[in-house]
Amino acid sequence: xxxxxxxxxxxxxxxxxxxxxxxxxxxxxxxxxxxxxxxxxxxxxxxxxxxxxxxxxxxxxxxxxxxxxxxxxx
Amino acid sequence: xxxxxxxxxxxxxxxxxxxxxxxxxxxxxxxxxxxxxxxxxxxxxxxxxxxxxxxxxxxxxxxxxxxxxxxxxxxxxxxxxxxxxxxxxxxxxxxxxxxxxxxxxxxxxxxxxxxxxxxxxxxxxxxxxxxxxxxxxxxxxxxxxxxxxxxxxxxxxxxxxxxxxxxxxxxxxxxxxxxxxxxxxxxxxxxxxxxxxxxxxxxxxxxxxxxxxxxxxxxxxxxxxxxxxxxxxxxxxxxxxxxxxxxxxxxxxxxxxxxxxxxxxxxxxxxxxxxxxxxxxxxxxxxxxxxxxxxxxxxxxxxxxxxxxxxxxxxxxxxxxxxxxxxxxxxxxxxxxxxxxxxxxxxxxxxxxxxxxxxxxxxxxxxxxxxxxxxxxxxxxxxxxxxxxxxxxxxxxxxxxxxxxxxxxxxxxxxxxxxxxxxxxxxxxxxxxxxxxxxxxxxxxxxxxxxxxxxxxxxxxxxxxxxxxxxxxxxxxxxxxxxxxxxxxxxxxxxxxxxxxxxxxxxxxxxxxxxxxxxxxxxxxxxxxxxxxxxxxxxxxxxxxxxxxxxxxxxxxxxxxxxxxxxxxxxxxxxxxxxxxxxxxxxxxxxxxxxxxxxxxxxxxxxxxxxxxxxxxxxxxxxxxxxxxxxxxxxxxxxxxxxxxxxxxxxxxxxxxxxxxxxxxxxxxxxxxxxxxxxxxxxxxxxxxxxxx
Numbered sequence: 143x144x145x146x147x148x149x150x151x152x153x154x155x156x157x158x159x160x161x162x163x164x165x166x167x168x169x170x171x172x173x174x175x176x177x178x179x180x181x182x183x184x185x186x187x188x189x190x191x192x193x194x195x196x197x198x199x200x201x202x203x204x205x206x207x208x209x210x211x212x213x214x215x216x
Numbered sequence: 217x218x219x220x221x222x223x224x225x226x227x228x229x230x231x232x233x234x235x236x237x238x239x240x241x242x243x244x245x246x247x248x249x250x251x252x253x254x255x256x257x258x259x260x261x262x263x264x265x266x267x268x269x270x271x272x273x274x275x276x277x278x279x280x281x282x283x284x285x286x287x288x289x290x291x292x293x294x295x296x297x298x299x300x301x302x303x304x305x306x307x308x309x310x311x312x313x314x315x316x317x318x319x320x321x322x323x324x325x326x327x328x329x330x331x332x333x334x335x336x337x338x339x340x341x342x343x344x345x346x347x348x349x350x351x352x353x354x355x356x357x358x359x360x361x362x363x364x365x366x367x368x369x370x371x372x373x374x375x376x377x378x379x380x381x382x383x384x385x386x387x388x389x390x391x392x393x394x395x396x397x398x399x400x401x402x403x404x405x406x407x408x409x410x411x412x413x414x415x416x417x418x419x420x421x422x423x424x425x426x427x428x429x430x431x432x433x434x435x436x437x438x439x440x441x442x443x444x445x446x447x448x449x450x451x452x453x454x455x456x457x458x459x460x461x462x463x464x465x466x467x468x469x470x471x472x473x474x475x476x477x478x479x480x481x482x483x484x485x486x487x488x489x490x491x492x493x494x495x496x497x498x499x500x501x502x503x504x505x506x507x508x509x510x511x512x513x514x515x516x517x518x519x520x521x522x523x524x525x526x527x528x529x530x531x532x533x534x535x536x537x538x539x540x541x542x543x544x545x546x547x548x549x550x551x552x553x554x555x556x557x558x559x560x561x562x563x564x565x566x567x568x569x570x571x572x573x574x575x576x577x578x579x580x581x582x583x584x585x586x587x588x589x590x591x592x593x594x595x596x597x598x599x600x601x602x603x604x605x606x607x608x609x610x611x612x613x614x615x616x617x618x619x620x621x622x623x624x625x626x627x628x629x630x631x632x633x634x635x636x637x638x639x640x641x642x643x644x645x646x647x648x649x650x651x652x653x654x655x656x657x658x659x660x661x662x663x664x665x666x667x668x669x670x671x672x673x674x675x676x677x678x679x680x681x682x683x684x685x686x687x688x689x690x691x692x693x694x695x696x697x698x699x700x701x702x703x704x705x706x707x708x709x710x711x712x713x714x715x716x717x718x719x720x721x722x723x724x725x726x727x728x729x730x731x732x733x734x735x736x737x738x739x740x741x742x743x744x745x746x747x748x749x750x751x752x753x754x755x756x757x758x759x760x761x762x763x764x765x766x767x768x769x770x771x772x773x774x775x776x777x778x779x780x781x782x783x784x785x786x787x788x789x790x791x792x793x794x795x796x797x798x799x800x801x802x803x804x805x806x807x808x809x810x811x812x813x814x815x816x817x818x819x820x821x822x823x824x825x826x827x828x829x830x831x832x833x834x835x836x837x838x839x840x841x842x843x844x845x846x847x848x849x850x851x852x853x854x855x856x857x858x859x860x861x862x863x864x865x866x867x868x869x870x871x872x873x874x875x876x877x878x879x880x881x882x883x884x885x886x887x888x889x890x891x892x893x894x895x896x897x898x899x900x901x902x903x904x905x906x907x908x909x
Contacts, residue, residue: 196265200265204222204230207228
């Protein structure tokens with residue numbers, strides 16, 4: 143049986159080559175660039191979500207304050 | 217700062233500068249800058265959306281907008297967050313954590329596959345089990361063991377829903393407890409810090425009272441007998457014996473003269489000094505206050521310790537209940553229900569929360585209580601003992617009359633007395649000096665060095681003759697000055713109920729000065745209120761004459777009085793009453809009251825008390841109103857009632873849950889839910905203010 147058709151052989155090759163390629167990809171400047179971009183995007187989304195949530199809380203507090211004023215409880 | 221106004225109504229305006237307008241670190245600075253503007257009443261600052269909410273006095277809208285427009289965030293001075301901001305932060309953190317906990321619990325069910333959730337739950341459950349085993353390993357059969365057993369049993373039964381509910385509720389309870397303690401501690405610190413002393417600063421030769429925070433390095437601060445030195449510095453003028461026990465542990469007072477260093481927190485026992493400020497130690501005082509609060513939690517009320525012992529004591533019975541239920545019903549589900557419900561965590565949580573909330577409430581009402589056990593003692597006391605001068609009476613006695621004997625005139629006696637007495641900041645001495653001034657009598661220094669005999673009187677030499685002035689005990693008994701019958705009769709007739717100060721020169725009685733000390737306006741009402749709130753016996757101790765004491769006792773409705781008591785003997789009367797089985801509250805203000813204050817079950821120092829009395833006392837009033845004592849009595853009684861009511865509710869409610877579990881009416885998870893919800897409810901209720909009597 144030809145060695146090229148041996149499944150185990152290809153597993154060994156994949157085992158040796160795979161990590162090397164992954165390491166190369168991880169260390170590539172492009173990868174880093176995308177990762178940083180992705181993280182920054184994520185951080186911005188978190189900050190925007192927090193801001194939007196705070197806006198909602200503020201508006202709710204203002205409505206609540208108006209209601210209290212109207213009811214004369216403040 | 218650029219912003220848009222998102223809300224604008226009279227007295228309330230909200231600015232929004234956007235998400236990146238300023239950082240979180242700037243929040244306290246902006247908050248401080250805002251609240252320090254005179255017309256701004258409240259500020260809320262959020263860095264998340266760059267929001268600033270201001271509540272302001274009507275009519276200042278334009279000024280408020282201008283203020284925010286000119287706010288230069290980057291250049292605001294760094295500052296410690298103020299209390300209001302700290303409290304807002306604590307509230308926000310609590311709400312966020314609670315929201316996070318609830319969201320995690322319910323969102324996890326939607327998004328995380330069941331096997332992963334189960335694995336995570338088992339992992340978290342094992343932490344509780346490990347904690348329980350730890351306690352068991354240390355030989356303690358505590359609430360942690362019970363929690364661990366209940367969670368462990370639920371997991372073993374594959375009842376993951378129950379286990380998850382118990383853990384969730386336990387975490388919420390613990391979050392609530394931490395929040396309550398942190399909030400109470402912060403508020404209490406603030407209430408106490410407001411009191412941080414005012415000091416006397418010598419400016420251009422005149423003593424001016426200023427706030428502690430306004431004292432600068434290089435200022436000259438005057439410190440008198442019985443007062444605490446508020447700053448680190450060097451003695452610039454005068455000399456004094458300083459008790460440095462708080463610094464060195466040495467109880468013997470140290471003689472400090474010009475050029476010597478003195479330290480904040482030490483107390484002037486005798487003498488008067490002017491200190492040149494080297495370091496302003498506002499922080500030292502605050503530090504002491506925080507230590508006091510931390511210690512307050514250790515100074516647990518015995519009802520609190522009893523509750524905790526009881527809570528742990530119940531745990532074995534829960535296990536016995538579990539065993540018996542299993543034995544009789546052969547139903548593990550019913551047996552686990554017994555483990556799910558216990559009395560202990562509710563008792564253990566609600567009691568300290570009640571106590572610490574009451575401490576905060578007392579502080580908000582201008583009363584500093586140094587620990588839960590003093591509130592408990594205050595509620596249980598049946599006897600109150602007052603020092604008379606300065607406590608029951610106004611701190612400003614008045615010179616009523618001068619009775620001369622021998623050849624000297626009234627004016628001459630008063631001149632000599634004022635001349636000797638003016639060196640000492642005692643209330644009686646001040647009355648004599650003021651009396652002389654009111655009568656237009658000038659007095660020049662005619663005497664040699666004066667010697668002050670604490671709480672007795674003064675001895676000096678005048679024109680080569682020994683002159684003594686002070687109480688009858690000091691002048692007649694100690695100094696052996698003879699007072700014949702006719703003189704005594706005259707004194708008794710003319711002095712009436714006034715206190716009498718004797719002046720003797722050259723071994724003969726030269727004259728007496730009659731000083732009246734009218735009771736405080738609210739004293740009688742305060743005593744009546746105390747009686748209404750369960751005080752059975754009201755007593756008064758004084759160094760004054762029998763007559764003066766009798767008159768005051770009659771006026772105020774006091775049951776027992778002890779007159780002509782020597783300062784060193786005051787505590788004996790307190791101890792005697794305690795030996796008779798009474799629980800005694802002692803109220804005093806002077807340096808000489810300190811031993812009696814220490815001897816009582818619980819002691820109270822008035823707002824204008826000496827620092828030594830304030831240090832010794834368990835409770836310090838920050839107003840001069842004696843009715844605060846009745847208010848404190850009401851507060852402490854209500855606290856005890858609340859603890860007892862909580863206790864009754866916890867026992868009744870959880871017993872019914874146990875019974876429902878035993879008869880299979882409630883499933884273990886429902887029992888756990890109701891039990892933990894009731895625990896949280898009782899903790900939340902314990903945080904509410906005790907109602908004003």
